[in-house]
Amino acid sequence: xxxxxxxxxxxxxxxxxxxxxxxxxxxxxxxxxxxxxxxxxxxxxxxxxxxxxxxxxxxxxxxxxxxxxxxxxxxxxxxxxxxxxxxxxxxxxxxxxxxxxxxxxxxxxxxxxxxxxxxxxxxxxxxxxxxxxxxxxxxxxxxxxxxxxxxxxxxxxxxxxxxxxxxxxxxxxxxxxxxxxxxxxxxxxxxxxxxxxxxxxxxxxxxxxxxxxxxxxxxx
Amino acid sequence: xxxxxxxxxxxxxxxxxxxxxxxxxxxxxxxxxxxxxxxxxxxxxxxxxxxxxxxxxxxxxxxxxxxxxxxxxxxxxxxxxxxxxxxxxxxxxxxxxxxxxxxxxxxxxxxxxxxxxxxxxxxxxxxxxxxxxxxxxxxxxxxxxxxxxxxxxxxxxxxxxxxxxxxxxxxxxxxxxxxxxxxxxxxxxxxxxxxxxxxxxxxxxxxxxxxxxxxxxxxxxxxxxxxxxxxxxxxxxxxxxxxxxxxxxxxxxxxxxxxxxxxxxx
Numbered sequence: 001x002x003x004x005x006x007x008x009x010x011x012x013x014x015x016x017x018x019x020x021x022x023x024x025x026x027x028x029x030x031x032x033x034x035x036x037x038x039x040x041x042x043x044x045x046x047x048x049x050x051x052x053x054x055x056x057x058x059x060x061x062x063x064x065x066x067x068x069x070x071x072x073x074x075x076x077x078x079x080x081x082x083x084x085x086x087x088x089x090x091x092x093x094x095x096x097x098x099x100x101x102x103x104x105x106x107x108x109x110x111x112x113x114x115x116x117x118x119x120x121x122x123x124x125x126x127x128x129x130x131x132x133x134x135x136x137x138x139x140x141x142x143x144x145x146x147x148x149x150x151x152x153x154x155x156x157x158x159x160x161x162x163x164x165x166x167x168x169x170x171x172x173x174x175x176x177x178x179x180x181x182x183x184x185x186x187x188x189x190x191x192x193x194x195x196x197x198x199x200x201x202x203x204x205x206x207x208x209x210x211x212x213x214x215x216x217x218x219x220x
Numbered sequence: 221x222x223x224x225x226x227x228x229x230x231x232x233x234x235x236x237x238x239x240x241x242x243x244x245x246x247x248x249x250x251x252x253x254x255x256x257x258x259x260x261x262x263x264x265x266x267x268x269x270x271x272x273x274x275x276x277x278x279x280x281x282x283x284x285x286x287x288x289x290x291x292x293x294x295x296x297x298x299x300x301x302x303x304x305x306x307x308x309x310x311x312x313x314x315x316x317x318x319x320x321x322x323x324x325x326x327x328x329x330x331x332x333x334x335x336x337x338x339x340x341x342x343x344x345x346x347x348x349x350x351x352x353x354x355x356x357x358x359x360x361x362x363x364x365x366x367x368x369x370x371x372x373x374x375x376x377x378x379x380x381x382x383x384x385x386x387x388x389x390x391x392x393x394x395x396x397x398x399x400x401x402x403x404x405x406x407x408x409x410x411x412x413x414x415x416x417x418x419x420x421x422x423x424x425x426x427x428x429x430x431x432x433x434x435x436x437x438x439x440x441x442x443x444x445x446x447x448x449x450x451x452x453x454x455x456x457x458x459x460x461x462x463x464x465x466x467x468x469x470x471x472x473x474x475x476x477x478x479x480x481x482x483x484x485x486x
Contacts, residue, residue: 047230047241050249064471066429069443069464077460081266111225119228129229137225154335161337165436174340178347187348191340199335 008193011180018176019197025088025160025172029095030153036096037103038138041111044104045133055104062101067159070094075166088170091163099156106148110141143216150209154202173197268457276453277462289445290466296363296431296441301424303367308374309409315379333372338430341365346437358439366430370423377419381412421478425471432467442466 008015044055062070071094074085085093114137122132164175171179173194181187233241263269276282314326333341345361356364385408393407394400434441446463450456 045226045229047226047233048245048248050245050252054252060472061468064425064468064475065464066432066467068432069460069467072443073460073464077456080268080457081262083262114225116225116228119225123229132229158337161339164339174337174343177340178343181343181347181351185351187344187351191344191348194340195332195336198337198340199331202335203331
């Protein structure tokens with residue numbers, strides 16, 4: 001414990017900033033990723049075969065590519081194609097793409113749980129397909145994916161550790177631990193503090209997700 | 221099985237709607253083709269289509285080297301999976317134990333291992349452990365943290381499976397006079413496994429993805445070998461592109477397998 005307090009005396013503010021940066025990256029990646037995932041899901045419902053085909057490839061690529069490989073491609077290979085993206089936006093872009101693909105996949109499974117008879121009923125009421133998607137299909141699909149989306153948010157939060165792989169101006173938790181471990185002998189307490197912060201954030205998200213799930217659940 | 225919802229939604233378009241759908245489809249195709257052409261032009265304009273960036277892909281040695289990397293990836297992933305599957309059972313036993321003295325530390329360990337980024341665990345094995353005198357080979361620096369982190373996730377997957385087995389199964393086995401250990405390992409656990417095999421296979425995708433961090437500890441997996449190729453041929457874009465495609469293919473195959481396994485259950 002003595003080691004931890006000594007470490008916090010020296011690096012306390014740095015840990016605070018690192019935690020905040022981790023949270024910031026998480027939110028900036030998850031929110032646009034989620035929205036993009038919803039857009040992709042809706043576009044894949046439309047009866048446009050070429051669009052469906054390309055978006056299915058999009059989802060499969062970003063679901064299956066390791067996030068690090070994608071980040072490295074964006075940061076180190078894209079400049080060779082004269083596409084220069086700064087480090088922080090690169091990390092966020094990586095996570096947004098991956099997050100959107102998983103969101104689209106989960107939402108699709110959510111949509112698959114909705115009985116087709118609901119669409120038939122809505123059509124027979126004279127509703128237009130796009131209207132049905134927005135007021136019948138999406139609300140139910142969103143309510144059924146609270147649990148996987150909570151896991152995805154935690155996964156995105158943990159994946160912000162990727163930022164330590166690029167020369168980032170700010171340091172999130174993993175980059176800070178790797179710096180402290182290289183500079184001093186305080187590696188183990190630094191790791192313990194960072195791990196505690198990650199676990200606490202994850203438990204907080206899981207708790208909020210469970211509360212939301214309880215409210216949103218549809219009993220069939 | 222009823223038709224998918226999107227088929228029903230757009231099942232009987234009017235003549236006019238059919239025209240719109242056809243027109244928009246053609247437009248979408250044109251836009252997508254233009255996008256593809258634009259990307260290709262970008263490659264050309266940046267000189268990335270020049271033969272010197274691609275010709276080494278026609279050499280056998282390049283592919284042998286990449287295959288060695290893929291083998292390294294699979295060797296690490298397979299060992300991590302074995303660690304995860306076995307240690308997962310141990311963690312599960314602790315998690316389900318009646319005694320709080322066993323259960324609570326198990327819960328803490330599970331939450332700790334699955335709540336910490338695998339990359340951070342790798343850094344501990346890579347940077348911290350050597351400073352306290354524990355030296356691992358690069359293979360274990362990569363495989364051990366992935367195995368430990370996955371074990372915690374697998375333990376929770378196992379638990380979901382065990383909870384899904386009807387209680388009557390265990391009760392019936394007990395009434396036949398089986399010991400608790402036999403009830404668990406002969407009756408409950410094998411049935412639980414059947415429920416969760418798809419989830420376990422899907423977890424394998426995450427393990428393969430995590431081995432990408434091998435380049436952090438310079439273990440010779442696909443990503444690390446890609447970096448070596450790049451250093452030799454100064455060909456960033458093509459090599460990273462090929463490697464990304466290889467990763468996608470491997471993981472896609474595993475995902476497909478896991479979705480297929482889901483089939484006969486219901």
